[in-house]
Amino acid sequence: MVFQNIKRIKRALPEVCHIAMFYNNGTIFQTTFEHPINIPKLGENLAEMLLHIKKLYDICEFKIDDYKRLVFETEEISLIVLKLGEDSNIGLFFRKEEGKDLKLGSIRRYLERIEDLVDVSQEEIERLDQEDEKKEEEKKEI
Numbered sequence: 001m002v003f004q005n006i007k008r009i010k011r012a013l014p015e016v017c018h019i020a021m022f023y024n025n026g027t028i029f030q031t032t033f034e035h036p037i038n039i040p041k042l043g044e045n046l047a048e049m050l051l052h053i054k055k056l057y058d059i060c061e062f063k064i065d066d067y068k069r070l071v072f073e074t075e076e077i078s079l080i081v082l083k084l085g086e087d088s089n090i091g092l093f094f095r096k097e098e099g100k101d102l103k104l105g106s107i108r109r110y111l112e113r114i115e116d117l118v119d120v121s122q123e124e125i126e127r128l129d130q131e132d133e134k135k136e137e138e139k140k141e142i
Contacts (some may be wrong), residue, residue, distance in 0.1 A: 006030060009092070012113055017077070018093040021084070022046050029088075046081065046091050082114065090114075 006019050010032075021030040026047035028039050050067065057064040070081040078094040092114065 006032065009114060013092075013094075015094045015096075016092050017095040020046060020091040020093075022089055022091065024050070024087045024089070046089070050081065050089070080114075 006021075009019060010016055018032045019030070020028055020033060020042060022028045022043040024047055026040075026044040028043035031039060031042070033039055033042060050070065053067065053070060054064060066083060068083055070079075072079045076096055078096065080092045080094070082090050082092070084090050
């Protein structure tokens with residue numbers, strides 16, 4: 001089920017080069033990263049990043065109940081971290097395409113699409129999984 005969500009996100013957003021789904025304690029439960037990347041350390045650092053942002057808000061005496069999304073943009077890669085559930089998050093790594101800049105408007109559009117893809121009911125997920133399996137079987141027959 002989680003793997004199907006990752007496949008849907010990558011299909012809908014080809015600019016996404018990697019995905020890391022992780023718990024607040026840093027445990028990665030699904031990722032497109034492979035070795036030699038230190039996946040446990042990746043999860044630990046993603047979770048620690050969120051903790052540092054929360055501490056920063058506390059120091060500045062800004063009210064924070066929980067975050068919705070965090071965006072970090074560099075010249076080549078942009079990272080968007082979204083809150084999935086009470087203890088789960090997804091980190092999306094976007095590679096900038098040559099001649100294209102990932103603007104804030106684009107990010108908002110991506111976020112809306114990602115949230116739609118991830119925020120579906122269990123019945124919808126099962127229906128979409130069955131449709132995906134059927135399409136894959138049809139491709140194999142051809």
